[in-house]
Amino acid sequence: MSHRYIPLTSGEEKEMLQAVGVERFEDLIQAIPSHLRLSRPLDVPPALSEMALSREVRRLAQKNKGLTELVSFLGMGWTKHFIPAAVDTVVSRSEFTTAYTPYQPEASQGSLQQIFEYQTMVAEIAGCEISNASLYDGATALVEGLIMASACTKGRKGFAIASSLNPRYREVAQTYASSNAWSFHDVAWTADEGQLDRKSLESTLAANAGKIAALVIQTPNTFGMVEDLEGLAETCKAAGAVLLVVNDPLASILVDPPGAFGADIVVGEMLGLGISTSLGGPALGYLATWKKHLRQMPGRVVGRTLDADGKRAYCLTAQTREQHIRREKATSNICSNQGLMTVVASVYLALQGPKGLEEVAEQCATRLAHVREGLAKAGIRPLFAGTPIQEQAFRLPAGSRARVESACRTAGLLPGVWLADHLPKVPAETLLVCTSETHSKQDLDLLIATLSSAGGQA
Amino acid sequence: MLHDDTGRTLFEKSRPGQRGTGEIEWDIPRKGLDSLVPAKLRRKKAPRLPELSEGEVVRHYTVLSNKNHNIDKGFYPLGSCTMKYNPKVNESLARLSGFSTLHPLQPADTIQGALELMWRLEHMLAEISGMDSVSLQPAAGAHGELTALLVVRAYHLSRGEDRRKVLIPDAAHGTNPASAAIAGFECVTVKSAQDGRVDVEDLKSKLDSDVAAFMITNPNTVGLFETRVEEICAACHAVGAQVYMDGANLNALVGIARPGDLGFDVMHYNLHKTFSTPHGGGGPGCGPIGVKSHLAAFLPSPRVRNSDGKFTLEKPSTSIGPVHGAFGNFLVMVRAYAYILAMGPEGLARVGRNAVLNANYLHAKIKDSMACKYEGPYMHEFVLDGSPLKALGLHTSDFAKRLMDYGVYAPTIYFPLIVPEAMMIEPTETESRETLDRFAEIFLEVLRQCREETETVHSAPHNLPLKRVDDVKAAKDLVLTHPFE
Numbered sequence: 001m002s003h004r005y006i007p008l009t010s011g012e013e014k015e016m017l018q019a020v021g022v023e024r025f026e027d028l029i030q031a032i033p034s035h036l037r038l039s040r041p042l043d044v045p046p047a048l049s050e051m052a053l054s055r056e057v058r059r060l061a062q063k064n065k066g067l068t069e070l071v072s073f074l075g076m077g078w079t080k081h082f083i084p085a086a087v088d089t090v091v092s093r094s095e096f097t098t099a100y101t102p103y104q105p106e107a108s109q110g111s112l113q114q115i116f117e118y119q120t121m122v123a124e125i126a127g128c129e130i131s132n133a134s135l136y137d138g139a140t141a142l143v144e145g146l147i148m149a150s151a152c153t154k155g156r157k158g159f160a161i162a163s164s165l166n167p168r169y170r171e172v173a174q175t176y177a178s179s180n181a182w183s184f185h186d187v188a189w190t191a192d193e194g195q196l197d198r199k200s201l202e203s204t205l206a207a208n209a210g211k212i213a214a215l216v217i218q219t220p221n222t223f224g225m226v227e228d229l230e231g232l233a234e235t236c237k238a239a240g241a242v243l244l245v246v247n248d249p250l251a252s253i254l255v256d257p258p259g260a261f262g263a264d265i266v267v268g269e270m271l272g273l274g275i276s277t278s279l280g281g282p283a284l285g286y287l288a289t290w291k292k293h294l295r296q297m298p299g300r301v302v303g304r305t306l307d308a309d310g311k312r313a314y315c316l317t318a319q320t321r322e323q324h325i326r327r328e329k330a331t332s333n334i335c336s337n338q339g340l341m342t343v344v345a346s347v348y349l350a351l352q353g354p355k356g357l358e359e360v361a362e363q364c365a366t367r368l369a370h371v372r373e374g375l376a377k378a379g380i381r382p383l384f385a386g387t388p389i390q391e392q393a394f395r396l397p398a399g400s401r402a403r404v405e406s407a408c409r410t411a412g413l414l415p416g417v418w419l420a421d422h423l424p425k426v427p428a429e430t431l432l433v434c435t436s437e438t439h440s441k442q443d444l445d446l447l448i449a450t451l452s453s454a455g456g457q458a
Numbered sequence: 459m460l461h462d463d464t465g466r467t468l469f470e471k472s473r474p475g476q477r478g479t480g481e482i483e484w485d486i487p488r489k490g491l492d493s494l495v496p497a498k499l500r501r502k503k504a505p506r507l508p509e510l511s512e513g514e515v516v517r518h519y520t521v522l523s524n525k526n527h528n529i530d531k532g533f534y535p536l537g538s539c540t541m542k543y544n545p546k547v548n549e550s551l552a553r554l555s556g557f558s559t560l561h562p563l564q565p566a567d568t569i570q571g572a573l574e575l576m577w578r579l580e581h582m583l584a585e586i587s588g589m590d591s592v593s594l595q596p597a598a599g600a601h602g603e604l605t606a607l608l609v610v611r612a613y614h615l616s617r618g619e620d621r622r623k624v625l626i627p628d629a630a631h632g633t634n635p636a637s638a639a640i641a642g643f644e645c646v647t648v649k650s651a652q653d654g655r656v657d658v659e660d661l662k663s664k665l666d667s668d669v670a671a672f673m674i675t676n677p678n679t680v681g682l683f684e685t686r687v688e689e690i691c692a693a694c695h696a697v698g699a700q701v702y703m704d705g706a707n708l709n710a711l712v713g714i715a716r717p718g719d720l721g722f723d724v725m726h727y728n729l730h731k732t733f734s735t736p737h738g739g740g741g742p743g744c745g746p747i748g749v750k751s752h753l754a755a756f757l758p759s760p761r762v763r764n765s766d767g768k769f770t771l772e773k774p775s776t777s778i779g780p781v782h783g784a785f786g787n788f789l790v791m792v793r794a795y796a797y798i799l800a801m802g803p804e805g806l807a808r809v810g811r812n813a814v815l816n817a818n819y820l821h822a823k824i825k826d827s828m829a830c831k832y833e834g835p836y837m838h839e840f841v842l843d844g845s846p847l848k849a850l851g852l853h854t855s856d857f858a859k860r861l862m863d864y865g866v867y868a869p870t871i872y873f874p875l876i877v878p879e880a881m882m883i884e885p886t887e888t889e890s891r892e893t894l895d896r897f898a899e900i901f902l903e904v905l906r907q908c909r910e911e912t913e914t915v916h917s918a919p920h921n922l923p924l925k926r927v928d929d930v931k932a933a934k935d936l937v938l939t940h941p942f943e
């Protein structure tokens with residue numbers, strides 16, 4: 001029986017068995033004890049034509065309510081931005097999609113140069129010297145950052161963690177904590193501004209002297225507030241620790257990037273920059289750092305060199321950190337990464353350039369300000385004062401959640417993330433609202449009106 | 459060539475003031491950055507990102523893309539990587555807005571289709587492998603290994619046992635020991651026997667009550683089925699150790715045998731190998747894990763539950779917790795689901811069968827010219843011993859580079875470590891006999907050149923965009939970003 005993805009005909013199969021010198025296929029699998037072989041067809045649905053297959057998968061797609069049907073203000077690490085058509089045109093090219101990891105540089109210059117350029121863009125955005133070739137997502141990039149920080153501090157296992165870190169990231173880090181013998185020490189946020197509490201940091205460092213590998217802080221933090229990183233690298237250094245920053249790349253177009261404050265390791269999520277939200281994956285974790293930390297860096301990296309004719313060339317390099325060479329002593333176990341997503345992000349960043357990105361960030365911040373002003377009229381205030389870029393936590397009146405949720409459902413709105421579901425220390429009615437250039441004035445006003453009437457005090 | 463400006467980056471083409479996107483309209487009053495971000499926080503030095511028009515960006519990447527070998531263009535016999543054809547319909551289905559616009563924090567009742575797809579895919583993968591439960595969350599094979607080892611660790615701890623060791627064959631992929639180390643285990647190496655399979659006696663001598671798991675690739679990395687698999691599993695189970703199957707080579711077994719039936723407790727799948735999703739020049743992959751029922755309670759959260767067609771998310775208290783910020787590489791799952799539906803039971807049965815036939819057919823055509831260290835028949839791939847090249851002053855890498863001059867990619871080289879000058883060839887079931895015949899001819903021609911035109915091979919490649927790339931210089935100079943000055 002023929003199948004559209006399999007070229008051999010049954011006639012060819014017979015001739016090929018003959019060429020191998022066996023009579024039956026079973027002769028080739030003698031190594032599998034016969035009682036262990038599968039003696040029945042697999043119990044999966046019967047093969048579908050391309051038409052029926054498309055129908056079935058479309059049925060599932062249509063069962064979802066995507067961000068095209070709902071007006072959504074969800075964020076918390078996954079942001080939605082407009083994606084220019086040229087991004088998908090480039091990334092649809094088989095030359096990028098159907099290539100493997102660029103092990104043979106002479107036949108992979110396309111991917112290699114593209115990754116080299118991606119590394120440069122990430123380093124520029126983060127304000128660091130170097131970047132790796134990608135990690136799975138922001139949360140796993142944080143985990144890799146923790147492993148790296150431990151290696152940078154001769155095996156220290158303690159981490160001072162800002163309590164305003166994305167709770168999802170914190171949860172993922174927790175999964176890896178006990179097998180690595182990590183201990184996490186919470187650093188409080190200030191009551192008025194939701195910023196890292198420096199006194200709390202000092203006492204955490206003092207109480208765990210000689211044990212803290214890194215301070216882990218996110219900017220903008222989970223309340224959407226840009227953190228002032230001034231002096232933190234120096235504080236860390238004095239404690240023998242490194243500074244590990246979880247950073248929103250779009251925010252650091254407007255504000256000084258972590259690298260400018262001497263952060264040792266900068267990690268984060270590139271989803272949103274050309275990459276669709278896609279239920280959170282494929283995403284794109286990035287990690288930027290400095291040459292002095294290269295030996296501890298996880299993942300692949302591309303370097304520039306020459307070919308035998310002296311022409312400029314690119315290849316995978318500094319591989320003596322990686323699993324295929326160092327095995328159990330490798331800096332990370334990562335092998336396949338998020339290669340194609342680096343193409344997506346690179347094309348997006350190249351199209352936007354510094355001006356386009358700045359404009360997107362300004363659009364987000366302005367639309368957020370519009371929401372803030374609108375909500376203020378109904379007495380709904382931000383949880384903290386400070387500088388937000390694309391998202392901000394608002395405090396709704398106690399007991400209003402059910403009312404707000406029901407009004408939003410009727411209006412076709414996903415108003416944001418109820419932070420207390422993820423971060424128990426915040427008030428129950430805290431709503432994290434994420435705005436972007438894709439929200440029209442109408443969308444913003446719908447949010448303002450719905451929240452104001454169901455949750456306002458006016 | 460007009461547009462091939464060898465290696466010139468976006469940054470060198472950039473011209474201040476240009477951009478590839480238009481200004482976005484303002485339907486609300488603009489406030490200006492000065493009022494939005496205090497001067498103290500404002501970025502002092504703009505990132506030096508490229509400034510180019512849309513057409514220039516598209517051309518830059520199109521010219522770059524033409525310098526890549528890829529599976530649509532030609533044969534990609536990269537062993538252990540299962541470079542099979544990537545069906546095109548899967549690409550268009552993964553782009554449906556009903557999938558691509560979903561946000562991971564949406565309420566479950568607005569993502570019923572996505573949850574149903576994941577639930578169905580989990581069950582299909584369980585049926586194909588004979589495992590009881592599947593988690594789709596790990597983002598690649600290595601991530602699956604690590605996740606599985608955390609599951610195994612949680613299982614032992616739940617029984618009050620803090621086992622410290624993981625046994626790994628010397629032929630294993632580097633991710634196995636690396637994952638074990640990150641999962642907090644001490645790695646102990648198990649030798650390979652004369653026939654290329656695990657040395658079961660060596661394994662038994664290393665098994666004790668401190669062993670958490672034995673990680674084994676099956677078929678193994680020299681393309682051989684581990685015939686003594688039942689004995690191996692029984693010996694491990696006798697001391698309470700779990701048996702992990704690295705499923706990178708699952709393609710060989712699809713429709714022929716199921717890891718769960720062979721006695722394995724836990725395994726990972728590479729959807730970007732066995733289930734036809736594209737490799738994307740390095741990823742994204744998807745590395746689900748499958749477990750037997752005694753390990754299911756520990757799988758990563760959240761878990762998708764199905765109660766009469768209503769899908770919900772659950773966080774069991776016994777779970778190791780999440781290993782990814784969201785659900786994993788969801789759009790890769792969409793592609794794999796579409797692939798399984800397109801194949802059906804008969805199609806899947808031909809995957810393993812034709813992968814094995816193609817490998818043995820290709821091996822038969824070249825075996826008289828270059829031998830494998832271990833004897834077949836092979837499963838989906840075979841590993842040649844390239845050490846005879848050394849007498850000619852050549853290495854496997856020279857041979858591989860010369861092959862590429864003929865429009866094929868090189869086999870995987872120098873892996874596994876137990877074969878000297880290894881050259882690992884995996885044709886997959888999606889290659890035609892004509893391609894295999896042609897590759898065999900090229901292989902023999904290059905071998906002739908090794909003897910008669912040694913220098914041609916030594917200085918290969920000659921027909922690619924670049925000559926031999928100097929990787930020693932790359933590692934010495936370490937230019938890892940564009941030097942702007």
Ligand SMILES: Cc1ncc(COP(=O)(O)O)c(C=O)c1O
Binds near residue numbers: 538599631633706707
């Ligand atoms: C045998 C084997 N195990 C594990 C892996 C790791 O898989 P991934 O690259 O998806 O992390 C590979 C990938 O090349 C492999 O060949």
